[in-house]
Amino acid sequence: MTENAIIVALDFPAAEPALAFVERLEPGSCRLKIGKELFTVAGPDLVRRIVDRGFDVFLDLKYHDIPNTVAAACRAAAGLGVWMLNVHALGGRHMLEAAREAVEGAGHRPRLIAVTILTSMGPDDLAEIGLAGEPAEHVRRLAALAESAGLDGVVCSPREVAMLRTERRKDFLLVTPGIRPAGSATGDQKRIMTPADALRAGSTHLVIGRPVTQAPDPVEALADIHEQVRKV
Numbered sequence: 542m543t544e545n546a547i548i549v550a551l552d553f554p555a556a557e558p559a560l561a562f563v564e565r566l567e568p569g570s571c572r573l574k575i576g577k578e579l580f581t582v583a584g585p586d587l588v589r590r591i592v593d594r595g596f597d598v599f600l601d602l603k604y605h606d607i608p609n610t611v612a613a614a615c616r617a618a619a620g621l622g623v624w625m626l627n628v629h630a631l632g633g634r635h636m637l638e639a640a641r642e643a644v645e646g647a648g649h650r651p652r653l654i655a656v657t658i659l660t661s662m663g664p665d666d667l668a669e670i671g672l673a674g675e676p677a678e679h680v681r682r683l684a685a686l687a688e689s690a691g692l693d694g695v696v697c698s699p700r701e702v703a704m705l706r707t708e709r710r711k712d713f714l715l716v717t718p719g720i721r722p723a724g725s726a727t728g729d730q731k732r733i734m735t736p737a738d739a740l741r742a743g744s745t746h747l748v749i750g751r752p753v754t755q756a757p758d759p760v761e762a763l764a765d766i767h768e769q770v771r772k773v
Contacts, residue, residue, distance in 0.1 A: 547736075549753050549754065550718075551579055553579055556587050559587065565760055566759075568597075572596065573598055574601050575591070599748075602618070605629035608638075609639065612643035625652040626652075630687050657684055658676045658679050667679065684708070699717040714745045720752075
């Protein structure tokens with residue numbers, strides 16, 4: 542499959558509407574993200590079904606536990622044939638390295654990235670949990686940790702992309718949620734950017750959910766985003 546920067550988040554409450562949405566898409570038109578809600582209700586069978594339809598799947602479960610537990614979870618996820626999965630950088634070096642070793646030893650080696658700071662969190666949210674300072678400071682430190690632990694990239698706000706692009710290796714993936722096409726509602730995201738601006742800043746992949754899945758015509762909405770991306 543050719544490289545595609547757009548990852549559509551399947552934020553659906555059940556397998557049926559998710560599969561109905563996927564039926565409307567061509568595998569080459571985007572990649573698909575399965576997060577906690579959908580995975581909890583539909584499980585690994587849904588992941589396999591979407592992979593079998595030819596889609597690259599980003600399994601967004603943000604594993605964060607002791608190293609052995611996270612390694613086992615990553616190994617199981619790799620067995621589902623996913624294209625990408627993630628862990629939480631706040632789990633620390635030993636956990637990150639255990640996750641990397643687990644996917645490297647799998648028959649199918651997915652890309653492994655780390656969540657830095659959730660895009661819904663601002664300085665006040667971080668201060669409340671004992672992380673003083675601006676989100677960018679913590680993103681910078683956690684991204685450096687992820688790279689040194691051998692991961693393929695990080696999830697970060699598009700607001701931190703330009704900074705990380707200058708500091709991390711050239712092929713380090715910068716996967717950015719908080720993407721909102723011009724005119725879209727911001728929802729619960731606080732650190733957002735348009736698709737074109739995020740790519741110009743250095744994002745490698747854009748996670749876009751509600752602006753596509755809740756659009757009157759999702760296929761048209763996705764095509765519009767591709768047009769914005771094509772012009773960059």
